[in-house]
Amino acid sequence: MSALTDDTLPMTPRAMRDEMIVFALMAALLAVVPFTGIYPFFVMQALCFALLACAFNLLIGYGGLLSFGHAMFLGTAGYVSAHALKVWGLPPELGIVVGTAAAALLGLATGYISIKRQGIYFSMITLALSQLLYFLYLQAPFTHGEDGIQGIPQGHLFGIFDLSKPLVLYYVVLVGFLAGFLLIYRAINSPFGEVLKSIRENEPRAISLGYKTDQYKLLAFILSGTLAGFAGSLKVFVAQNASLTDVHWSMSGEIVLMTLVGGLGTIFGPVVGAFVIIAMQQYLAGFGQWVTVIQGVIFVSCVLLFRRGLVGELAHLLRRSL
Amino acid sequence: MQALYAQLLVGLINGSFYALLSLGLAVIFGMLNIINFAHGALYMMGAFVAYFLLNLGGINYWWALIIAPVVVGIFGMILERTMLQWLAGLDHLYGLLLTFGIALIVQGVFQNYFGSSGLPYSIPDQLKGGVNLGFMFLPIYRGWVVVFSLVVCLATWFLIEKTQLGAYLRAATENPTLVRAFGINVPRMITLTYGLGVGLAALAGVLSAPINQVRPLMGADLIIVVFAVVVIGGMGSIMGSIITGFALGVIEGLTKYFYPEASNTVVFVLMVVVLLVKPTGLTGRAA
Numbered sequence: 001m002s003a004l005t006d007d008t009l010p011m012t013p014r015a016m017r018d019e020m021i022v023f024a025l026m027a028a029l030l031a032v033v034p035f036t037g038i039y040p041f042f043v044m045q046a047l048c049f050a051l052l053a054c055a056f057n058l059l060i061g062y063g064g065l066l067s068f069g070h071a072m073f074l075g076t077a078g079y080v081s082a083h084a085l086k087v088w089g090l091p092p093e094l095g096i097v098v099g100t101a102a103a104a105l106l107g108l109a110t111g112y113i114s115i116k117r118q119g120i121y122f123s124m125i126t127l128a129l130s131q132l133l134y135f136l137y138l139q140a141p142f143t144h145g146e147d148g149i150q151g152i153p154q155g156h157l158f159g160i161f162d163l164s165k166p167l168v169l170y171y172v173v174l175v176g177f178l179a180g181f182l183l184i185y186r187a188i189n190s191p192f193g194e195v196l197k198s199i200r201e202n203e204p205r206a207i208s209l210g211y212k213t214d215q216y217k218l219l220a221f222i223l224s225g226t227l228a229g230f231a232g233s234l235k236v237f238v239a240q241n242a243s244l245t246d247v248h249w250s251m252s253g254e255i256v257l258m259t260l261v262g263g264l265g266t267i268f269g270p271v272v273g274a275f276v277i278i279a280m281q282q283y284l285a286g287f288g289q290w291v292t293v294i295q296g297v298i299f300v301s302c303v304l305l306f307r308r309g310l311v312g313e314l315a316h317l318l319r320r321s322l
Numbered sequence: 323m324q325a326l327y328a329q330l331l332v333g334l335i336n337g338s339f340y341a342l343l344s345l346g347l348a349v350i351f352g353m354l355n356i357i358n359f360a361h362g363a364l365y366m367m368g369a370f371v372a373y374f375l376l377n378l379g380g381i382n383y384w385w386a387l388i389i390a391p392v393v394v395g396i397f398g399m400i401l402e403r404t405m406l407q408w409l410a411g412l413d414h415l416y417g418l419l420l421t422f423g424i425a426l427i428v429q430g431v432f433q434n435y436f437g438s439s440g441l442p443y444s445i446p447d448q449l450k451g452g453v454n455l456g457f458m459f460l461p462i463y464r465g466w467v468v469v470f471s472l473v474v475c476l477a478t479w480f481l482i483e484k485t486q487l488g489a490y491l492r493a494a495t496e497n498p499t500l501v502r503a504f505g506i507n508v509p510r511m512i513t514l515t516y517g518l519g520v521g522l523a524a525l526a527g528v529l530s531a532p533i534n535q536v537r538p539l540m541g542a543d544l545i546i547v548v549f550a551v552v553v554i555g556g557m558g559s560i561m562g563s564i565i566t567g568f569a570l571g572v573i574e575g576l577t578k579y580f581y582p583e584a585s586n587t588v589v590f591v592l593m594v595v596v597l598l599v600k601p602t603g604l605t606g607r608a609a
Binding site: 060064066068113114116117119120121123124125127128129131132135136138139249253256260288289290291292293295296297298299300302303304307 | 351405412413414415419422433542550586597598
């Protein structure tokens with residue numbers, strides 16, 4: 001099994017400094033977006049997907065676990081949050097908590113099942129589980145089947161911030177994204193993250209060193225699922241609907257594609273990948289099914305020509321860790 | 323009772339497709355170490371080739387049964403030569419990602435030209451009608467699909483387990499370097515194996531064309547069910563794939579009769595149960 005990424009070395013102070021500079025740059029750039037005339041809805045959507053891709057990358061890039069069912073967390077948290085906001089009338093902060101908690105529980109259950117097998121089987125199991133949930137949501141009354149949950153009230157966050165104002169919503173989503181990003185960054189560079197990387201590199205050796213790798217994998221899976229769910233709950237406020245598209249296997253594929261384009265196992269790659277793919281969908285919306293074909297071509301060319309992804313190639317050129 | 327038998331037959335037919343597809347996946351995985359995500363798309367291509375042959379060339383079902391697997395098999399071998407072979411030695415997951423991309427391309431192109439609705443493909447004259455078995459009415463075509471699939475599955479099993487060629491194949495799965503040292507052209511064998519697996523998928527596509535209509539996305543959802551079948555049965559044994567495929571089809575058919583709401587999900591639920599009870603899958607060999 002060959003390594004997925006170049007980064008097997010421990011964190012150096014220089015790398016840490018580089019990454020913090022890039023993070024500050026990214027945060028500053030995103031903070032000025034509303035004053036540039038860029039369509040904020042597009043950026044908000046991209047931020048939700050960026051967080052989702054980062055959560056997915058935690059599993060694949062650092063744990064070597066390819067989940068082909070991450071849409072189930074996006075969809076589940078979205079449905080639960082939407083239901084809580086619209087039917088139960090919960091305030092936004094509780095709606096987000098409930099949705100994220102649902103994703104965490106789902107992560108516990110599906111993680112426990114899927115880590116029973118390794119490698120390629122793990123991917124097939126996660127895909128099958130998300131398809132199982134897709135059919136459950138298709139039939140469950142509270143999701144309203146093909147119509148989805150629509151017209152979700154945005155409300156006031158903590159009773160103060162009016163989320164129906166695009167500018168307020170933008171900064172709330174941005175803060176949510178940055179918080180999630182930093183949490184993932186912290187996890188990757190913690191002792192927990194180091195064990196995770198050792199599992200990716202050589203699981204039998206990690207076991208022989210006394211690590212209970214199944215517990216680490218399960219924890220990573222739950223963490224990833226919870227953050228993906230958090231992204232799904234945020235997305236409810238942006239899109240104001242929750243529908244079956246978010247649970248479909250093609251969505252899981254898009255999450256994989258974003259991370260692959262940006263760079264598996266890079267810190268900023270999933271963010272770049274998410275913006276690239278969402279922008280592509282935006283600009284090519286008029287081409288109908290050709291978008292799927294183009295996505296397929298990107299998949300194929302990424303795997304065959306630049307497996308490191310955009311950020312991974314850049315980091316390799318600059319010999320920095322990004 | 324009539325309805326029960328009818329659903330059992332539908333189950334057996336779906337089971338035939340599961341068996342043919344999971345068999346191909348297992349054979350390909352053994353040689354290439356790749357899970358072929360494009361399998362559903364190639365199954366769909368098989369059905370479309372049959373459709374084109376009939377509507378553009380006036381070539382009937384019986385010829386399509388031979389020509390479609392060969393055409394799609396050659397297409398598969400081109401894919402293997404131009405793309406898949408470069409993945410040797412890389413992590414398994416790249417094979418999954420690459421073939422997923424291929425599936426998106428193939429399905430997207432067909433969707434562009436044929437939309438998402440189904441195209442009709444009529445049952446060949448010789449297999450029209452049905453026979454009354456006393457306890458149920460058996461449409462001849464459906465009976466034919468089950469019997470023919472079973473024969474093809476068993477023939478594949480025989481080819482791999484009982485012939486000289488199959489022995490080379492099994493040896494190359496275990497240790498390709500050693501087999502090459504004996505003067506056997508392993509890369510060519512890998513290409514042919516991929517062609518064989520893909521051809522089986524295309525054959526299933528032709529068989530399903532008169533039953534399920536010809537649709538660009540006909541294989542997209544099917545392949546996910548087949549993945550669950552593969553997780554349940556394991557890819558270690560050819561006979562295991564065949565038996566698991568048919569058995570799960572029958573269970574799905576029974577579910578359609580007794581509790582139709584769960585018929586979409588029963589295979590996935592069974593997968594969960596098997597993983598909880600016997601994590602290595604039914605036919606052993608942990609992966």
